[in-house]
Amino acid sequence: MTVPLIASRQNRRAARISDVAAAAGVSTATVSRSLTFPDRVRHDTRERVMEAISRLGYTPNEAARVLRAGASRMVLVVMPQRYSPPFFADVLDGFDASLSAHGYTMILGSLDGAENKARRLTELVFARQIDGVIILTGHVPTIDGRSILDAGIPSVGVCAEIDRAGFSAVVIDDEDCAIAQTRHLFDLGHSQLMYLAGPENYYNEVHRYRGFVKATQNAGLDEKMALRLPGDYSFASGVAAAQYFLGQSPRPTGIVSACDESAIGFLKTVTQAGVRCPEDVSIVGFDGIEFGEFCTPTLTTIRQPRRELGAAGARVLLEGLQGKSAPPVRRTLLHGELLVRGSTGPAPKPRSRHLQD
Amino acid sequence: MTVPLIASRQNRRAARISDVAAAAGVSTATVSRSLTFPDRVRHDTRERVMEAISRLGYTPNEAARVLRAGASRMVLVVMPQRYSPPFFADVLDGFDASLSAHGYTMILGSLDGAENKARRLTELVFARQIDGVIILTGHVPTIDGRSILDAGIPSVGVCAEIDRAGFSAVVIDDEDCAIAQTRHLFDLGHSQLMYLAGPENYYNEVHRYRGFVKATQNAGLDEKMALRLPGDYSFASGVAAAQYFLGQSPRPTGIVSACDESAIGFLKTVTQAGVRCPEDVSIVGFDGIEFGEFCTPTLTTIRQPRRELGAAGARVLLEGLQGKSAPPVRRTLLHGELLVRGSTGPAPKPRSRHLQD
DNA sequence: TTGTAAGCGTTATCAA
DNA sequence: TTGATAACGCTTACAA
Helix, strand or coil, X not given: CCCCCCCCCCCCCCCCHHHHHHHHCCCHHHHHHHHHCHHHCCHHHHHHHHHHHHHHCCCCCHHHHHHHHCCCCEEEEEECCCCCHHHHHHHHHHHHHHHHHCCCEXXXXXXXXXXXXXXXXXXXXXXXXXXXEEECCCCCCCECCECHHHHCCCEEEECCCCCCCCCEEEEECHHHHHHHHHHHHHHCCCCCEEEECCCCCCHHHXXXXXXXXXXXXXXXXXXXXEEEECCCCCHHHHHHHHHHHXXXXXXXXXXXXXXXXXXXXXXXXXXXXXXXXXXXXXXXXCECCHHHHCCCCCCEEEECCHHHHHHHHHHHHHHHHHCCCCCCCCEEEECCEEECCCCCCCCCCCCCCCCCC | CCCCCCCCCCCCCCCCHHHHHHHXXXXXXXXXXXXXXXXXXXXXXXXXXXXXXXXXXXXXXXXXXXXXXXXXXXXXXXXXXXXXXXXXXHHHHHHHHHHHHCCCEEEEEECCCCHHHHHHHHHHHHCCCCCEEEECCCCCCXXXXXXXXXXXXXXXXXXXXXXXXXXXXXXXXXXXXXXXXXXXXXXXXXXXXXXXXXXXXXXXXXXXXXXXXXXXXXXXXXXXXXXXXXXXXXXXXXXXXXHHHHHCCCCCCEEXXXXXXXXXXXXXXXXXXXXXXXCCCEEXXXXXXXXXXXCCCCCEEEECCHHHHHHHHHHHHHHHHHCCCCCCCCEXXXXXXXXXXXXXXXXXXXXXXXXXX
């Protein structure tokens, strides 16, 4: 189903290339060349053309250029369903800075809400309105038997690898970071851990949980000493996990969270219930969002290189966009870094703790 | 200066309308009509056409449609220089939901970074690639003697009125909200206030500060009892203000902040220095971002109806987009709401307080 | 170095 | 109800 186009009110007719050509006393081809290949035009001719352009306030009609050239210089960034604005804002900044420096415009589309959002994005790509795609989630939906990835335009996964072969990715070492989170707690003497998960089957969740499991196994910890609670990267799921935690006895003393928001929700909720952090419970977040410095206590976490992820993602995409042939598929690995702050401390002495409610 | 277009690699040639027409044994006009005006085509003809479309995986080329129809169904959202992702994310969601339901695609552009960002956005609009504009800041830069507002396309200010006559706006009652913030502190007995400002000359800052001044004057408070500290809606400016505050003696006991981030930065910094909140100092934020519930103490603030701002802004723009003639200019006023939480309490008894460092 | 002219893929007008 | 055809405004062979 296509919505009919409604022509917008034209006030004064916009200048066309032919107007400029007439004003400068040259052909339209010369105007076009003056703009795109300045050195293929005689100097004084170009001056006349430029003067006419600025006098008439001419801007080339983008639709006509796109149609003729078969390229739109637009890049679509696909956001996951549940996303954290504090986290992604910096990544997007990284994209935007690089892309706009190279003449590309960034379009943002999110996969949340109804299916028709995903449909519109897919159509946009197949309508040849998009030259390249950056995907911030591992999975892209298939609509009417085709997905954005089928359009055959350069596409790169950032923050998450795309769940289909043949695409480059820029990611961090999620698994190692989760190992670092977990080890940090072990090093502090914790032996009863809890894992606060992200959305099931998400790339990041899978890898982070894998790291958590490896680290606990390495430490010889029994599976049962490392409970996994569901979550979705929201404050709310941290609160829910905290409520579960408060009902436990004995309680775990170390919490590994798959993101900062949930960690902060958890932190606040248990603190309010009288549990002290880090004396009674230690918690490690993941992402390094700015809030982590402003909650109480400050949040120990994994700092992700957010702008660098954005910049590197843009760079990889630009290679695909500008090269004559498809560049080799590759995986760029950046590194997260453990940031020890106030929310983690030595495990409490092994005394049973049911200070409850 | 225009960047040359580089045609993207075509794998298999995309189906065109003529391919569909041939496959269905009709003319291209009939294919077009089947898509746009289904009821002007005989039922069985349309069925054949639709079958061919889905068999060939045909999607109309957007550039061609845009060129021919003179409308792009794209809406540009202009973000201010300094913006708060946690705040604007919900507003954007509000836009996106309404716009995409009406067949429009949203493009995001920010004014931060170098001038060339603003230039690209301006060109995009003059290139007739954009049907409508939503502006989240009062001021839009002029580049080469023209601004986005000069393009003559429907434009609406959201969260801030545009600093030029002739444009509709959807805003909240900033001034009244600031009065409510300030009164709340007076009601609690505070008489030495401090105002933590937003960026100079921003629409919101101007109105909020005006409300603050009015409320203090109404209360008969001396100008000197109400210091204004500069800020820019960031955590950092809250921290800076806190450092100034800590150096004061006696200190103000009530802080009115122009945004939540600064308030939280302030809160954290003074708390860490041993000042108790709300016993020694009360603070009121502005915006109602989610994190306000998770800092310690929770933040008293003004809750803005963010999604409603987005939805209303989209609605006003859509009127301009869909109507035959320009709708009347009007100002839609929504209301913020004081949310009393933990960061405000009765003014301390008037004893001098230099508990310092 | 410059100009001529043929498309790019649609949609809308007009005629059948 | 359908079809032929002329735009939409630009870029780019190719010719001069």
